[in-house]
Amino acid sequence: MQLNQATDYGFRVVLYLSCRPPGSIISGQVIAQEQRIPVRFLQKIMRQLTLAGLTRSYRGIEGGFALLKAPQEISLLDVVTAMEGPVSIQRCLEDTAECSRQCVNHCSVHRALDRVQQELLDGLTAVTFDRLAAEEMAKKEENKDE
């Protein structure tokens, strides 16, 4: 019951790009260095974010990655699904055949988990990266004062 490392990295990358002027192109090298992510692994992550339509990539000598969507249009859930596919805490919520009792709307456990899952999705959707970036900027401002 845990998000994987790639997703964790994904959060930080999107947050990092959200804190930069919109449209900034940053190379994988730089992102990896600043966020302490293995370069090769980061490339893999960036490709998934790009396939999911959250970022876009530029090849060539001045290439790199930039946000495609605006930070306020990207939620935590967007990053999770980009990295791990659709979120479904119980298997039979996704695919009836997976359920050991073929009980899609018949068993009480299923219905209860369905509600919990919906809350989870709502919670993850409610958090968008414009707000996270704002928090992050505010904190940097504080540190500057010290």
Added chain:
Amino acid sequence: MQLNQATDYGFRVVLYLSCRPPGSIISGQVIAQEQRIPVRFLQKIMRQLTLAGLTRSYRGIEGGFALLKAPQEISLLDVVTAMEGPVSIQRCLEDTAECSRQCVNHCSVHRALDRVQQELLDGLTAVTFDRLAAEEMAKKEENKDE
């Protein structure tokens, strides 16, 4: 981001026992058969539920398993933690060293996930097996009418 098969089975076993008169001892064979769970695998599951203090086991010729706690004292979360250990959607919520940025209360992503996680825990804790069993019994009653 998915509960595993063993947990799914665990839910059904506890629900099954909750629907029976309190203290009933049912053998692994019978549980496995009725709930369509591979017998050997069920033994593994029962041992974890027993170690977690949700059920107790009886050896010998009339042996089997029974609930140790009352259904109203067992929540979905209890079963999940019995089967999978502590629920922690993000690694750095559990262990600072796991966080790629060592940011336990410093990064905005962390704080947001912390809130989402708390909601998830609350949701899972709110559902107890007495209510699930009641739902289940009501449904069987309906089917009897048909």
Added chain:
DNA sequence: TAATACTATACCGGTTCGGTATGAAAAGGG
């Protein structure tokens, strides 16, 4: 003491995880 249950541990094939390697393709500069 034999039968029936659970206990403990280990194994097994398959998949995922976290990360690396390699080679190709695009873009721009000289």
Added chain:
DNA sequence: CCCTTTTCATACCGAACCGGTATAGTATTA
């Protein structure tokens, strides 16, 4: 046109986990 710098696409690798099985042992009772 070639060279460098970047991303792209695949494939690989060891370790861990998943779902399940096997085996040998221990407790209980008839």
